[in-house]
Amino acid sequence: xxxxxxxxxxxxxxxxxxxxxxxxxxxxxxxxxxxxxxxxxxxxxxxxxxxxxxxxxxxxxxxxxxxxxxxxxxxxxxxxxxxxxxxxxxxxxxxxxxxxxxxxxxxxxxxxxxxxxxxxxxxxxxxxxxxxxxxxxxxxxxxxxxxxxxxxxxxxxxxxxxxxxxxxxxxxxxxxxxxxxxxxxxxxxxxxxxxxxxxxxxxxxxxxxxxxxxxxxxxxxxxxxxxxxxxxxxxxxxxxxxxxxxxxxxxxxxxxxxxxxxx
Numbered sequence: 001x002x003x004x005x006x007x008x009x010x011x012x013x014x015x016x017x018x019x020x021x022x023x024x025x026x027x028x029x030x031x032x033x034x035x036x037x038x039x040x041x042x043x044x045x046x047x048x049x050x051x052x053x054x055x056x057x058x059x060x061x062x063x064x065x066x067x068x069x070x071x072x073x074x075x076x077x078x079x080x081x082x083x084x085x086x087x088x089x090x091x092x093x094x095x096x097x098x099x100x101x102x103x104x105x106x107x108x109x110x111x112x113x114x115x116x117x118x119x120x121x122x123x124x125x126x127x128x129x130x131x132x133x134x135x136x137x138x139x140x141x142x143x144x145x146x147x148x149x150x151x152x153x154x155x156x157x158x159x160x161x162x163x164x165x166x167x168x169x170x171x172x173x174x175x176x177x178x179x180x181x182x183x184x185x186x187x188x189x190x191x192x193x194x195x196x197x198x199x200x201x202x203x204x205x206x207x208x209x210x211x212x213x214x215x216x217x218x219x220x221x222x223x224x225x226x227x228x229x230x231x232x233x234x235x236x237x238x239x240x241x242x243x244x245x246x247x248x249x250x251x252x253x254x255x256x257x258x259x260x261x262x263x
Contacts, residue, residue: 001072001073001075001076001077002055002076002077002078003076003077003078003082004078004079004082006082006085008076010050010076011052011076011078011082011086013050013098014031014050014052014076014086014096014098015085015086017029017030017031017098018031018086018087018088018096018152021148021151024101024148024150024151025148028100028101028103029049029098029099029100029101030098030099030100030101030150030151030152030155031096031097031098031152031155032048032096032097032098032099032155033087033088033093033096033152033155033156034093034094034095034096034156035062035063035066035093035094035095036159036160037097037155037156037159037160038051038066038095038096038097039066039160040160040163040164041097041099041160041163042066042069044163044164045099045102045163047069047070047071047074048070048074048097048098048099049074049097049098049099049100050074050075050076050097050098051066051067051070051074051075051076051095051096051097052075052076052077052078052083052086052095052096052097052098053066053067053075053076053077053078053094053095054077054078054079054080054083054094054095055077055078055079055080056079056080057094057095058077060094063094063095066095088152101150102150102162102163102167104166104167104168105168106141106168106171106176108183109139109176109179109180109183109185109206109208110137110138110139110166111138111185111205111206111207112135112136112137112138112206112207112208112254112258113137113138113139113140113141113180113185113207113208113209114128114132114137114139114140114141114208114209114211114247114251115141115143115173115176115177115187115208115209115210115211115222116128116140116141116142116143116146116211117143117146117173117210117211117212117213117218117219117222118143118145118146118212118213118219119142119146119147119211119212119213119214119243120146120147120213120214121147121214122147122148122149122151122152122153122154122157123153123154123156123157123244124147124157124214124242124243124244125142125146125147125149125151125154125157126149126153126154126155126156126157126158126159126161126162127157127158127244128140128211128243128244128247129149129154129157129158129161129162129165129167130157130158130159130161131244131247131248131251131252132161132165132247132251133158133161133164133165134161135251135252135254135255136255137165137251138165138166139165139166139167139168140165140166140167140168141168141171141173141176142167142168142169142170142171143170143171143172143173144170144171144172146169148169149162149167149169150162173210173222173225174221174222174225177208177222177225177226178225180206180208181227183206184205184206185205185206185207185208186205186206186207186208186227186228187207187208187209187210187225187226187227188201188203188207188208188209188210188226188227188228188229188230188250189210189218189222189223189226189228189229189230190209190210190211190212190217190218190230190231190232190246190247190250191212191217191218191223191229191230191231192217192231192239192240193231194229195228195229195230195231196228196229196230196231197230197231197232197233198230198231198232198233198249198250198253199233199253201228201230202257203250203253203254203257203258204254204257204258207254209247209250209251209254210222210223210226211243211246211247211250212243213243214242214243217240230250232246232249232250
């Protein structure tokens with residue numbers, strides 16, 4: 001369906017979701033921007049509820065193929081001026097899609113997990129989910145006060161990784177660690193001081209890596225709930241790494257210890 005007016009109700013619904021985190025959380029939906037994200041979603045989950053396509057991009061093979069996969073009743077074709085009001089990226093992204101934000105409940109703990117406590121930047125959340133998926137992490141668990149994992153910035157940073165691992169939000173991480181330990185797991189608090197070097201810690205077996213809020217790091221309570229504290233050795237004068245960078249170092253050290261190949 002071609003839409004010419006910004007007052008079209010379906011287009012207005014897309015615009016609200018694209019610009020309001022409150023609307024996304026309330027409705028349980030999110031917006032995927034760009035062909036890559038949409039393609040990964042279609043392959044791993046299913047077809048979007050709504051697909052919005054830039055009219056001048058229909059001549060491109062990859063765009064035409066995407067449109068052919070989605071029912072015409074779910075597809076909206078718009079001109080550049082309208083598309084640019086919806087997408088936070090340039091119109092060259094060509095397409096965006098509205099999809100349900102997957103809701104996953106805490107179930108049996110995985111063997112290799114990443115815990116995020118109160119991480120505030122959606123870009124950091126998305127980057128860490130992307131790193132976790134690349135490292136073969138089974139579950140990424142977010143505390144109640146983490147940034148929304150399905151925000152546009154988090155999804156862009158994740159580059160489709162949200163659909164390649166299990167993302168669980170609003171988790172009481174302290175209680176989760178208790179259950180993880182009962183299942184034979186060990187949780188490691190990533191901190192800056194008073195800790196074992198990550199390169200000397202045993203990160204094999206069933207493990208969970210905890211990363212804290214930018215700046216302040218893990219809360220004392222969650223750090224104490226973990227089985228051990230680990231730190232990344234750094235050159236003199238360097239106090240800490242960005243949370244996403246720290247997660248990458250620790251997760252791939254665990255990959256190295258577990259045989260060097262992410263599953």
